[in-house]
Amino acid sequence: MTKIHKSKWAYVVNLILLVLVIIWSIPIIGLLISSLRPQEDVLSTGWWTLFKNKGVITLDNYKQVLGGSEYTFVDSTGATVRSSGDNLSRAFMNSFTVTIPSVIIPILIASAAAFGFAWMVFPGRKFFFTTVVALLVVPLQIALIPILRDYQSLGLTGSYLGIWMAHTGFGLPLGIYLLYNYISTIPRDIFESAFLDGARPMVVFSRLVLPLSVPAIASLAIFQFLWVWNDLLVALVFLGGTSDVAVLTQRLANMVGSRGQDWHLLTSGAFVAMIVPLVVFFALQRYFVQGLMAGSVKG
Amino acid sequence: MEKGKQLEKRGILTEIFVTIGRIAVSIFVPVVAFFILWAGFIFLRDSNANQGIIALVAIIWGVGGVALLFWVADWVVNRTPVHVAKKLQPFVFVGPALVILTWYLFLPTMRSLYLSFFDAQSKNFIGLTNYIFAFTDSKMLESFTNNLMWIILGTGGSVGFGLIIALLSDRSKFEKVFKSIIFMPMAISFVGAGVIWRFIYAYKPAGEDQIGILNAIVTFFGGNPQAWFTIRPWNNVFLIIILIWLQTGYAMVIISAALKGVPSTIIDAGRIDGASEMRVIRSIIIPYIFSTLVTVSTTIVIISLKIFDIVFTMTNGNYGTEVIASMQYKQMFRFYHYGRGSAIAIVLVIAVIPVMWYNLRQFSKREGF
Numbered sequence: 001m002t003k004i005h006k007s008k009w010a011y012v013v014n015l016i017l018l019v020l021v022i023i024w025s026i027p028i029i030g031l032l033i034s035s036l037r038p039q040e041d042v043l044s045t046g047w048w049t050l051f052k053n054k055g056v057i058t059l060d061n062y063k064q065v066l067g068g069s070e071y072t073f074v075d076s077t078g079a080t081v082r083s084s085g086d087n088l089s090r091a092f093m094n095s096f097t098v099t100i101p102s103v104i105i106p107i108l109i110a111s112a113a114a115f116g117f118a119w120m121v122f123p124g125r126k127f128f129f130t131t132v133v134a135l136l137v138v139p140l141q142i143a144l145i146p147i148l149r150d151y152q153s154l155g156l157t158g159s160y161l162g163i164w165m166a167h168t169g170f171g172l173p174l175g176i177y178l179l180y181n182y183i184s185t186i187p188r189d190i191f192e193s194a195f196l197d198g199a200r201p202m203v204v205f206s207r208l209v210l211p212l213s214v215p216a217i218a219s220l221a222i223f224q225f226l227w228v229w230n231d232l233l234v235a236l237v238f239l240g241g242t243s244d245v246a247v248l249t250q251r252l253a254n255m256v257g258s259r260g261q262d263w264h265l266l267t268s269g270a271f272v273a274m275i276v277p278l279v280v281f282f283a284l285q286r287y288f289v290q291g292l293m294a295g296s297v298k299g
Numbered sequence: 300m301e302k303g304k305q306l307e308k309r310g311i312l313t314e315i316f317v318t319i320g321r322i323a324v325s326i327f328v329p330v331v332a333f334f335i336l337w338a339g340f341i342f343l344r345d346s347n348a349n350q351g352i353i354a355l356v357a358i359i360w361g362v363g364g365v366a367l368l369f370w371v372a373d374w375v376v377n378r379t380p381v382h383v384a385k386k387l388q389p390f391v392f393v394g395p396a397l398v399i400l401t402w403y404l405f406l407p408t409m410r411s412l413y414l415s416f417f418d419a420q421s422k423n424f425i426g427l428t429n430y431i432f433a434f435t436d437s438k439m440l441e442s443f444t445n446n447l448m449w450i451i452l453g454t455g456g457s458v459g460f461g462l463i464i465a466l467l468s469d470r471s472k473f474e475k476v477f478k479s480i481i482f483m484p485m486a487i488s489f490v491g492a493g494v495i496w497r498f499i500y501a502y503k504p505a506g507e508d509q510i511g512i513l514n515a516i517v518t519f520f521g522g523n524p525q526a527w528f529t530i531r532p533w534n535n536v537f538l539i540i541i542l543i544w545l546q547t548g549y550a551m552v553i554i555s556a557a558l559k560g561v562p563s564t565i566i567d568a569g570r571i572d573g574a575s576e577m578r579v580i581r582s583i584i585i586p587y588i589f590s591t592l593v594t595v596s597t598t599i600v601i602i603s604l605k606i607f608d609i610v611f612t613m614t615n616g617n618y619g620t621e622v623i624a625s626m627q628y629k630q631m632f633r634f635y636h637y638g639r640g641s642a643i644a645i646v647l648v649i650a651v652i653p654v655m656w657y658n659l660r661q662f663s664k665r666e667g668f
Contacts, residue, residue, distance in 0.1 A: 010471070013467050013470050014472075017468060020460070021477050024481050024484070024547075025480050027498070027544065028495070030499070031491075045510065046509060046515050047512075096354065097354040100362075101357070101361035104365075109395050112395065113397075116389050130655070134651070134652070134655055135408070136598075136655075137604060137647055137651040138404050138407070138408050139624055139627060141624075142408065142640075160357050160361070161340065161361070165399070170403065172396055172399060176396060178594065178598075181591075181594050200377065201392070215556055226485055226486060230487070230488035249490060253490055267494060270487065270495070281485075281486065
């Protein structure tokens, strides 16, 4: 769309956006600053006082959260303190191992299903689709216990396969719903010409539908990624609490639990956990900006 | 003559032979595929290799396995006679999703429906008693009004701000910067969001240094510090603001993508005809992206309906902030009353039927159904 240049409206638009953006970022700025302040400051004064009176800035919280093992530092009174940090690097790796397939698998299955529902004729189509969409509202909590029992008899508890399947199952309704919305609006002509040329549905799906759906798939990928990366409940139930498989959120939650009032560590931990999703967002962002159906069909 | 007959005979024999061969191959290929997957599964379950290697193998195995399953299923279906293949083909696509959904969501829902007619220990049939509880208990009634507030304010706020920001940033040079910042909260887990918003709403008695910015502003202008989460019914609004802060990014991203799809020719035509910018937005852009707005609203309505984490971590449902999902959680995992917990879950599912009905009507307006 055309950008407005050199008019008073451009200033108004940017001004309104600037105000909104400032309001939106206040909580995050608060988090960032708090994560850089020593423990006693975080608990006694507001983070914004950092600007007023010269506050102390330190990277110790991050060192302690990321560093792992034991390390020493000198506290404000000059005494040397030994403290054990939280090693989040292993949790990082676990989070990736859990998240990547938990994003790709449901998207593969959901896009195939969305294609089937949108463009193929079979008995019970409307019934199945309605049911799938209705499952959107089913609260996760009611599925946890039955699935956990199934897993125990299959030996899947604590395994990556188990948690991928769980995230796939819980992510499918939204995935199918969003992708159906998109795939069903692809112009009919595209399919007709492909089928006339004798293409098999699988070929149409992999060569036409998937490439055409890249913007929708990218947005779904981001949301599924965020959901899985930030999930605590599913990980707790199906992965269990052992530290060799524990993901980032589990470690963070443990910090809340075991550290109660250690807000200085919580803030830096929360910030560390935020970084990966942000990188993913910026990496996939250009797909959102692409025109959705630009140039796929003429006339 | 003789020769022709012989040829025909051999033709039939070859046909039979080829068919048997085909069936054998059709069985052989899936078996091999299954065996490969099984070997991977055993390796992942029992291996003690380096964490990085396991992670890599796991990712390749998981993702490749699904692709392989699709490919094999399609391959097998294409080995069947054409009229059978045509009937089976759709199920290659929707089948895996249906199987997984049945296992993970449909059967548990049916089980809940069944259990909702039983007592706490799921032993005695007690008819509709749990549902009577769900619709008469004072805490439940409180949850219904609160959830309604969540749906209206939460969805309205997120979609409203999302639309405004998407429209405005579409007309700004700094689109990417603005959108990225609004999106940032989406990257935060609920655990993290809880930490962040404590720094906004934190309360300390008057006279002490406030560490919550809201109370700092209030005291700066000479007011008394407030314990925000205890002021009914506004405490619900304070919680809903957190949801709006989190979800506006989602609405904005989806709406923005739809805005990019509005053909510029239509918009330019409107402008040439002398329509004001507001008119262009109202009469051209909004109708064009209407189905996207419905989709976004639907997902946020569902999120509001299922809202749990924010309430659970911030107020634990105290001071009149209870919502349906946290009631369900408490009945199920605190009081171990499976009957009531299940009944409340079913009520949630029923509550969304009007939204879904509206959605399906939108779908049927398209060519699809």
